Amino acid sequence: MKKIPYCAILLTLSSSPLLAEDKVDFEKQIYPLIKTSCVTCHRPAYDETKDGQTRTKKPKAGIIFSTKEGILTAKGEDEKLVLVPGDADKSRMLQVTLLPIDDDMHFPPKDKAPQWTKIDQELFAKWIKSGADFGSWTADPAPNEGLEWDGKEKP
Numbered sequence: 429m430k431k432i433p434y435c436a437i438l439l440t441l442s443s444s445p446l447l448a449e450d451k452v453d454f455e456k457q458i459y460p461l462i463k464t465s466c467v468t469c470h471r472p473a474y475d476e477t478k479d480g481q482t483r484t485k486k487p488k489a490g491i492i493f494s495t496k497e498g499i500l501t502a503k504g505e506d507e508k509l510v511l512v513p514g515d516a517d518k519s520r521m522l523q524v525t526l527l528p529i530d531d532d533m534h535f536p537p538k539d540k541a542p543q544w545t546k547i548d549q550e551l552f553a554k555w556i557k558s559g560a561d562f563g564s565w566t567a568d569p570a571p572n573e574g575l576e577w578d579g580k581e582k583p
């Protein structure tokens with residue numbers, strides 16, 4: 429009987445473009461979604477000057493989504509972690525975006541930041557289910573920049 433070149437098969441599999449595409453890249457594919465839709469309200473405390481008065485703005489609900497540590501330690505009102513690696517159903521960080529838009533606990537609030545599309549939500553769920561790997565990303569170096577929104581929802 430002919431011997432099957434086992435290594436050759438493995439090599440072919442691991443270099444298949446389909447498998448390579450399967451891995452979700454946090455920095456390239458996930459963080460941009462969080463930045464545009466969540467970081468406006470969930471960033472480290474910062475000073476804002478309006479009408480000559482400077483005020484310190486605190487992260488909403490004490491939640492910071494612009495750092496890996498912030499995301500991994502963020503808790504909801506129920507004191508449970510909002511990201512549960514491996515379990516998209518238990519991850520409130522995803523579930524709040526899926527609630528009806530008029531629900532008090534739907535985030536981002538209507539008209540405050542762009543909503544996640546179905547594709548965004550599916551990608552985020554996939555990232556959670558595959559273990560929520562951050563790669564080498566640890567923090568957004570400029571959480572206060574690039575947050576402007578033209579008020580238009582994504583198509």
Ligand code: HEC
Nearest residue numbers: 465466469488489504505510520521524535536537540541
């Ligand atoms: C305009 C401000 C704003 C934006 C944008 C925003 N949030 Fe929030 N978020 C809040 C506030 C305020 C709370 C505190 C809950 C409350 O009292 O309404 C909160 C609370 C939460 C909670 C805790 C919910 C709980 O169970 O206690 C989660 C999770 C959350 N936000 C996720 C997100 C995600 C994910 C995004 C982006 C997709 C986002 N938020 C965008 C303002 C915002």
